[in-house]
Amino acid sequence: MTENHSNSDSDSRNSSKRLVKILVIVGIGIPVLVELMTLFNLINVQIFDDEEVQEQPEPVAEVRQVTEGDTLFRDYRFPVTIELLRINVSAQEWRFELGLSVPDSVDREPLEIELDSMQLNSGKILAAGRNRSWNIQEGHTPPRIQAEWELPNGDIPGTLYISSFQQMQNDTASRVQQEVPLGNIPVRYNRE
Amino acid sequence: MLIINMPDETSHSTDANSNSTEPAKSWEQRNPEIEREITIDEYQPTGTLTLTLLYFAIVVLMWIFMYFVEFAGNAPSIID
Amino acid sequence: MTFLHQYPKAAKVAKANFIVAFIALAIGGLFGFIQALHRTDVFRGFFNSGEYYTLLTGHGVLLALIFTTFFIAGLFVWGVTRSLDREPENMTFTWSWFWLMTIGLIMTAVTILGGLVPDSSIRAAVLYTFYPPLQAHPAFYIGLALVIVASWMAGADWFWSYNKWRKNHPDERIPILTFMALFTMMMWYVCTIGVAVEVVGLLIPWSLGWVTEIEPLLPRTLFWYFGHAVVYFWLLPAYYVWYAILPKLSGGRLFSDAMTRIVFVIFLLLSTPVGYHHQYADPGISVGFKFYAMATTMLLLLPSLMTLFTVVASMEHGARQRGGKGYLKWIGKLPWDSPAFVGCALAGIMFAAGGFSGMINASMNINLLIHNTIWVPGHFHLTVGTAVALTFMAISYWLIPQLTGRKLKFKTLALIQPYAWFLGMTLMSNAMHRAGLAGVPRRTAEPQYSGFEFEPIFGTMAEMDWQIAIGGTILTISLILFLWVITASWMGGEKSDRPVDDYIPEPLSGAEHTPKILDNMKLWFALAIILVLLAYSFPLWEMISDGIFEPGALPRPS
Numbered sequence: 001m002t003e004n005h006s007n008s009d010s011d012s013r014n015s016s017k018r019l020v021k022i023l024v025i026v027g028i029g030i031p032v033l034v035e036l037m038t039l040f041n042l043i044n045v046q047i048f049d050d051e052e053v054q055e056q057p058e059p060v061a062e063v064r065q066v067t068e069g070d071t072l073f074r075d076y077r078f079p080v081t082i083e084l085l086r087i088n089v090s091a092q093e094w095r096f097e098l099g100l101s102v103p104d105s106v107d108r109e110p111l112e113i114e115l116d117s118m119q120l121n122s123g124k125i126l127a128a129g130r131n132r133s134w135n136i137q138e139g140h141t142p143p144r145i146q147a148e149w150e151l152p153n154g155d156i157p158g159t160l161y162i163s164s165f166q167q168m169q170n171d172t173a174s175r176v177q178q179e180v181p182l183g184n185i186p187v188r189y190n191r192e
Numbered sequence: 193m194l195i196i197n198m199p200d201e202t203s204h205s206t207d208a209n210s211n212s213t214e215p216a217k218s219w220e221q222r223n224p225e226i227e228r229e230i231t232i233d234e235y236q237p238t239g240t241l242t243l244t245l246l247y248f249a250i251v252v253l254m255w256i257f258m259y260f261v262e263f264a265g266n267a268p269s270i271i272d
Numbered sequence: 273m274t275f276l277h278q279y280p281k282a283a284k285v286a287k288a289n290f291i292v293a294f295i296a297l298a299i300g301g302l303f304g305f306i307q308a309l310h311r312t313d314v315f316r317g318f319f320n321s322g323e324y325y326t327l328l329t330g331h332g333v334l335l336a337l338i339f340t341t342f343f344i345a346g347l348f349v350w351g352v353t354r355s356l357d358r359e360p361e362n363m364t365f366t367w368s369w370f371w372l373m374t375i376g377l378i379m380t381a382v383t384i385l386g387g388l389v390p391d392s393s394i395r396a397a398v399l400y401t402f403y404p405p406l407q408a409h410p411a412f413y414i415g416l417a418l419v420i421v422a423s424w425m426a427g428a429d430w431f432w433s434y435n436k437w438r439k440n441h442p443d444e445r446i447p448i449l450t451f452m453a454l455f456t457m458m459m460w461y462v463c464t465i466g467v468a469v470e471v472v473g474l475l476i477p478w479s480l481g482w483v484t485e486i487e488p489l490l491p492r493t494l495f496w497y498f499g500h501a502v503v504y505f506w507l508l509p510a511y512y513v514w515y516a517i518l519p520k521l522s523g524g525r526l527f528s529d530a531m532t533r534i535v536f537v538i539f540l541l542l543s544t545p546v547g548y549h550h551q552y553a554d555p556g557i558s559v560g561f562k563f564y565a566m567a568t569t570m571l572l573l574l575p576s577l578m579t580l581f582t583v584v585a586s587m588e589h590g591a592r593q594r595g596g597k598g599y600l601k602w603i604g605k606l607p608w609d610s611p612a613f614v615g616c617a618l619a620g621i622m623f624a625a626g627g628f629s630g631m632i633n634a635s636m637n638i639n640l641l642i643h644n645t646i647w648v649p650g651h652f653h654l655t656v657g658t659a660v661a662l663t664f665m666a667i668s669y670w671l672i673p674q675l676t677g678r679k680l681k682f683k684t685l686a687l688i689q690p691y692a693w694f695l696g697m698t699l700m701s702n703a704m705h706r707a708g709l710a711g712v713p714r715r716t717a718e719p720q721y722s723g724f725e726f727e728p729i730f731g732t733m734a735e736m737d738w739q740i741a742i743g744g745t746i747l748t749i750s751l752i753l754f755l756w757v758i759t760a761s762w763m764g765g766e767k768s769d770r771p772v773d774d775y776i777p778e779p780l781s782g783a784e785h786t787p788k789i790l791d792n793m794k795l796w797f798a799l800a801i802i803l804v805l806l807a808y809s810f811p812l813w814e815m816i817s818d819g820i821f822e823p824g825a826l827p828r829p830s
């Protein structure tokens with residue numbers, strides 16, 4: 001490009017001048033504009049929006065997220081503790097594990113816990129399927145129950161819908177459903 | 193330690209120095225794009241000075257700005 | 273007569289190195305494009321998120337380690353041969369380092385790409401920083417070790433030529449093109465000791481199962497001992513081009529030979545003892561040592577600022593010889609229609625911008641704000657991704673014709689290419705910096721979290737994601753243009769005795785004004801070693817007394 005000087009090239013020289021002009025405007029002009037806009041916005045936010053920034057911590061009704069060790073049905077006679085909450089990953093599967101325990105108490109009445117469904121972070125809702133209710137009879141049941149579900153690869157449960165039938169003293173049963181927003185679920189890899 | 197000496201088998205040293213010796217006409221004179229040759233004595237890099245000062249000015253401004261954002265402002269800061 | 277005709281053997285070696293470098297650039301760049309679309313959720317159909325890390329490892333290793341090393345080897349073969357006016361001393365030796373380096377590269381690349389083959393047990397998704405706990409197939413580490421050893425041999429090759437030359441020219445100054453290459457290689461010898469010890473002493477035995485437990489701090493420290501200096505190993509060859517060739521492309525001469533040599537001496541001395549500035553967040557290293565590293569890092573700004581001054585002054589000299597006037601108006605007289613010039617100049621401007629974010633990274637406390645966020649890739653795409661990569665691409669437009677004896681084809685496309693790179697990189701890097709300030713992590717296939725929203729200082733996440741994706745796309749187009757122009761010229765360019773003007777004029781202020789002591793390589797090498805010992809012996813001793821060789825033991829308070 002720097003070696004052509006003959007007159008017959010003057011046309012191509014002009015067109016190459018125009019090309020350079022366009023390239024400089026697009027290739028350097030836009031970048032400079034982008035950076036200037038960034039600088040302007042930064043300064044703008046920092047200096048003029050300070051008051052707004054201070055008002056920011058508005059009281060968002062924070063949903064407490066439930067993690068391992070938390071207790072469900074806290075205000076009822078039979079609270080249920082989450083003993084285990086994790087995702088087990090191996091090369092073949094992506095498995096969600098949930099373990100619940102019921103405190104041993106002397107006057108335990110029959111208690112039934114049922115997992116109705118769960119909502120995954122991808123938005124899918126899974127029905128719990130068979131065998132997802134547990135009867136805890138007086139005395140002779142393990143106070144601890146555990147179940148696992150195979151989930152679509154990479155998907156993480158966001159909310160569980162759990163109900164508990166609590167037998168009342170006056171022979172009435174009441175069904176309480178709780179929506180359990182799950183917090184951080186540890187993901188464990190199984191290396192074989 | 194770095195300098196390895198090995199027997200010189202296929203060493204090709206030519207004396208032709210066509211690249212490094214200055215031809216009779218200086219490079220500037222041979223190059224049609226160049227209007228005039230500027231020697232070291234007449235060259236004053238004022239443009240470079242201007243650009244360097246501009247760069248420093250931007251650096252200083254950014255530091256001052258950063259100071260306000262990070263330490264004097266209410267924005268999140270590491271020591272919290 | 274051009275390089276090919278004068279030094280046919282060296283030309284062949286240089287070309288072989290460039291071919292490997294460009295293939296690595298092509299594959300690595302393709303991965304970069306996929307990453308830019310994947311992590312921004314613009315398009316995730318190429319690979320699933322688990323394979324993202326294989327791609328990211330491929331991108332980092334192929335571009336930052338392989339493309340750079342091979343290109344540098346080709347560039348130095350060209351520079352040393354030409355400035356000493358002698359072909360390599362022994363072609364068997366020269367080809368043996370080339371092939372060793374290539375075998376090493378292939379081993380490494382195969383283990384990385386193995387991760388994309390379903391059910392393959394060969395994997396190396398350990399990222400280009402490759403320290404534990406991530407573990408790769410042993411061949412990955414062995415391949416890297418071969419590349420390093422071969423690069424040492426390449427350096428020895430150039431020292432060998434230099435010694436031979438010295439015998440015939442006992443009183444001459446080291447020619448500047450050789451001086452810069454040798455000082456870069458001396459720095460490389462000092463800093464690669466760290467990775468060599470890490471790879472051979474720790475990683476290979478560990479990946480083979482001979483050693484089961486490794487305390488992560490030690491390999492991290494050894495890696496970063498190398499990891500900062502390696503950025504100068506990339507950068508100094510770009511400086512090489514800016515000092516030696518860019519002035520001439522601008523129509524002028526290098527401003528000062530002495531300044532050039534001083535800068536390279538400082539880099540030899542200070543590049544390695546700053547590695548802790550990559551470990552500001554690592555426990556187990558006293559804050560005092562980190563502070564020492566920070567201070568040294570700030571000192572390293574000096575040679576870069578000297579480079580800014582010398583290189584800009586040389587360009588201004590060119591512009592004024594071309595008729596430029598005024599304080600800033602001369603800039604318009606620079607050859608903005610020459611692809612090689614434009615690429616180098618735009619690379620230099622980006623590097624100056626990278627200096628801003630670099631100063632933030634280097635400051636110990638502010639670093640915590642952006643540590644491990646996407647800000648960091650935003651920064652180093654300005655430095656290695658543009659200052660180095662764009663300079664290498666641009667100077668290829670000038671070097672490849674000399675090595676092939678063919679003229680450049682498609683000059684218009686070649687001219688569009690650096691402008692496109694500059695535009696694409698500004699978009700991508702600008703958005704990466706901003707996203708990093710909002711806390712978006714780097715090295716993450718899906719940086720989205722349930723129940724949590726990033727809060728950008730201004731703008732929206734979606735807007736930044738799109739800016740990254742569009743920037744990455746423009747970069748990819750620019751890369752394709754580059755590869756196309758080079759391939760076409762290499763295969764089908766018009767044959768010529770003098771395909772480019774390859775004459776390099778003497779500096780304005782020449783070597784006769786340069787203090788002799790600057791050429792005393794033994795002195796500077798010894799000083800570099802002493803500085804490294806000062807910076808690293810105490811911290812390493814502290815780590816050892818903290819039980820670094822008893823992995824799994826409880827930490828003891830010091």
Ligand code: HEM
Pocket residue numbers: 301302304305307308311328329331332335336339399400401646649653656657658661713714715716717743744745747748751
């Ligand atoms: C087509 C042009 C390029 C595109 C679109 C691109 C894109 C990207 C993206 C999006 C990332 C961030 C990934 C993450 O942290 O999740 C990345 C990382 C990186 N890029 Fe590039 N890049 C390009 C060119 C380059 C060049 C030329 C180099 C160096 C010579 C380079 C070196 C790196 C390195 C070292 C990393 C870090 C890898 C890691 O974190 O392990 N890139 N690139």
Ligand SMILES: [Cu+2]
Pocket residue numbers: 499500503549550
């Ligand atoms: Cu560094």
